[in-house]
Amino acid sequence: MRFGVVGTNFVSDFFMNGAKEVAECEVAAVCSGRKENAIKFAEKYQIPLVFDNYIEMIESKEIDAIYLAIPNSLHYEITCECIKRGIPTLTEKPFASNYNEAKHMIELSKEYKTYLHDGLIPMYTDNFQILKDNLHLVGKVRRGVFVFGKYSSRYDAYLRGENPTTFRRELCNGSCMDIGVYAIGDAVALFGKPKKIIATGILLDTGVDGLGSCTLIYDTFEVCIQHSKITDTKIISEIQGEEGTIQIDMPSRMDGMWFYPRNPERAGMHKVDESGKVLLSKPSQEGFAYQLRDFIENVKEGRHESLKLPHQMTLDIMEVLTECRRQMGVIYPCDEKEIG
Template sequence: MRKVRFGVVGTNFITDWVIAGARQDARFELKAVCSRSEEKGKEFARKHGIPYVYTSLEEMAGRSDIDAVYIASPNFMHASQSILCMESGKPVLCEKPLASNVAEAKAMIETSRRCGVTLMEAMKPTLTPHFNRVREHLQYAGRVRRYFASFCQYSSRYDKLKEGVVLNAFKPEYSNGATMDLGVYTIYPLVVLFGRPSTIQACGEVLPTGADGQAAVHLIYEGMNATVLYSKISDSYLPAEIQGEKGTLLLDKIQKISEVVFIPHGVATSGKGASPLRQKLDVTANKDEYYYEIAEFINLIQDGKPESEINSHLHSLITLEITDEIRRQLGVVFPADKNVRKSVSFSAGAGLESGW
């Protein structure tokens, strides 16, 4: 068993969660952490038993005893840091969203191909056994007519915003907001299952900072509609659904799928409980939810593959095409968008022209 020695960028709670899941893979070895603050970096290193601490990404990426880098920095830094690491010969697992926009993602993918190193977006739900069950059983739903997903989670940082304190979660300069933080969880699985939509219609609430607080998005496919809801200023407890002519797949939470049920067409439920014809698609998932993205990434490195078949470069690009268009319709602009030529365009009643 060959160890893959990792350096991580970022010391937030997501990095904590990823490390916990990653350590369930015996091939994972944590070698270094890079933080803008040396003090935070040392504290994080003590907590996780990390040998080396850096405040310079160039230095960490240049180490010969680091095989790969996991990046969990603010969204606006994903592209530049990933490109730096890949140009140093290091495969990169980059947190979602992969980049601020399509143009940045294309530059990252071009670097991956030019340098011959793996690049993968760390979108965890699509790599779990429960999502694999959805993919396996999609055929039993028949012709799919509707996809629905919701991820609405009231942010404690919104309370601070109402008090006049603007934290990073609501700063456009960090490429943040509801679409990038939560919306991508509803969109990425849709793209993996059904590809690129022909039309997008979005509406939402833009906060005084210029970041979006929530949105409702309607996406049109041939013979199928998709609707996604997401919010950082309200809560929702709705499950996700994939509705077909022969049945419906019910997913408890699109961002963390722990239960999948198939309900054949015509099967009703009564007050006495669910019909026995409702099929619970049980999965034995005895690993942490973050384990699966690390295992997929390590497999790619050891197999010499540049990208995942599920969290592929194309799926990441299409997702960003969609988020770019949502932001355009809402009027949300990031500093990262400046001087970037728009390569795709959606409009009501019009198709997509892809520059990829």
């Protein structure tokens, strides 16, 4: 399948690393509003075609699918245009700027019978499936804790007054959208939509959140989420149950997972190491490789959505994400626009 890539920032490098691991994936074209960036990217990865207009790239008939690594504020507009032209589309996370945009994008996908893929990596990985399959080991779940904090490489520029794209309200950025979405996505994919949401955040002068937290409340347990773009963390994520705890090294990748049984003998575990844990995860590939295989398979099967991350799950994640932003007071210009 011939892909066109729109956008040449660092996440497009990750895409290319994943594409190398998928035999059926060929990157045939790259597009950037700054053509010089597209030329450099094409030279780096030996991509044959370069464009500075994604419509021209689609209409060239040289690609079969498109990957959008573009600012969050453009996801809605450009994804809709790709759908209307019948081009299977992989939209980078967060899927949209808000719930209403996501809902309309998915409605268009059904109307035009065009495959639309949410680029939230964890749900496509083998280790996420392993986590789901082994969740019963902890017994009755009582608490989930998902923590993802990473000091942004662009925060120093922000502190110098340079206004980098990472922290711009008009581009629909911020910690919850960039990093919190992974933790929220993991929680919703594992446990469904919560009954109640409580969210707080520390806002920067630009009007976006530098860090924040939210609690997702379910009938018999809670999920606590912490996210940050302005601090690092060494706290590990975990799911706590009455029979044990599963620890997860990073919500965005699921590379390492361990089960700590409260009672190893009763749990029937035979591979508990000296620290009392059992390795659950298996060695991982580049995250994009998993979702590219899923993307290609679903397009070949004539589906309009992934079975691993169906559209209703995307809508549930976007509903939670949008409500967290609302409670934090992070409002984007697009939130006030009429959709459709």
